[in-house]
Amino acid sequence: MLKNPAYAGAFVYGRTQSCHARYASGKIISRRRKMTEWKIVVKDRYPAYLDWQRYERIQTMLSDNHAEYRRNQTRGVSRDGAAVLQGIVWCGRCGHKMGVEYKNGNRYVCNFLARSQGGGLCQHLPADPIDACVVEAFFAAASPTELAELMCAKDARRQAEEAFDRAEEQQIKRLRYQALLAERQYDRGDVTEREV
Ligand SMILES: [Zn+2]
Structure with a gap:
C-alpha cells in the first residue's frame, strides 16, 4: 500500500524492468525502476486514498530509511531511553550518529571517530x-x-456508518415487503390446501 501508486x-x-536472468524456478528476475524512470504515469486515474504529494513524501521516507539501514545495519528510528533523540541524532560536525550517555545527566555524545x-x-x-526544544x-x-x-477520519467513519445504516434499512424494507407479499x-x- 505504501509503494503502489494506484493508492495515490x-x-x-x-x-x-526485467534483468534478462531467471530464478531457478524459471521466473524472470526483475528490478524496480526509480520513479523518475517510470514509463507512463497518469495521475488522478483512480479514487485516491492519499494525494500525490504525500505519496512522494512516503517514497522519500522509505528510501531514506533504507539508506540509513544499509549504512548502519540498524533502523534510524527512536529507541527506548530517557533522551528523546536516542538513536536518531547526528553530529553537526562530522555527520556520524550520536550516542547517549546517562552519566552527569543525559547527554548526546559523538564518539564514532574516537x-x-x-x-x-x-x-x-x-x-x-x-529535548525540550524538540x-x-x-x-x-x-x-x-x-x-x-482526526476530524477527517471521524467524518469519513461517520459517513461510512451512515451509508451502512441506510443500506441495512433498505434491506429491512425489502424483506418486510417480501413478507407482506408472502402473507x-x-x-x-x-x-x-393451507396445510400443504
Ligand atoms: Zn562528530
Missing part, C-alpha cells in the same frame, strides 16, 4: 535543553495537522 490514484506502467580511529570525543551536548517543536508541528486529520399469497390460497 495514479495509473503507472513500467515500474519494473571509537573507530582513537583520539578524543568529537563533541558532547547536554540532552535536556535539546518536544515543543514536535507539538507545534503536529497539533493542527493531527487534529485536522397475502398465503391468505389468498385455498383454505383446504
Whole structure:
C-alpha cells in the first residue's frame, strides 16, 4: 500500500524492468525502476486514498530509511531511553550518529571517530535543553495537522456508518415487503390446501 501508486490514484506502467536472468524456478528476475524512470504515469486515474504529494513524501521516507539501514545495519528510528533523540541524532560536525550517555545527566555524545580511529570525543551536548526544544517543536508541528486529520477520519467513519445504516434499512424494507407479499399469497390460497 505504501509503494503502489494506484493508492495515490495514479495509473503507472513500467515500474519494473526485467534483468534478462531467471530464478531457478524459471521466473524472470526483475528490478524496480526509480520513479523518475517510470514509463507512463497518469495521475488522478483512480479514487485516491492519499494525494500525490504525500505519496512522494512516503517514497522519500522509505528510501531514506533504507539508506540509513544499509549504512548502519540498524533502523534510524527512536529507541527506548530517557533522551528523546536516542538513536536518531547526528553530529553537526562530522555527520556520524550520536550516542547517549546517562552519566552527569543525559547527554548526546559523538564518539564514532574516537571509537573507530582513537583520539578524543568529537563533541558532547547536554540532552535536556535539546529535548525540550524538540518536544515543543514536535507539538507545534503536529497539533493542527493531527487534529485536522482526526476530524477527517471521524467524518469519513461517520459517513461510512451512515451509508451502512441506510443500506441495512433498505434491506429491512425489502424483506418486510417480501413478507407482506408472502402473507397475502398465503391468505389468498385455498383454505383446504393451507396445510400443504
Ligand atoms: Zn562528530
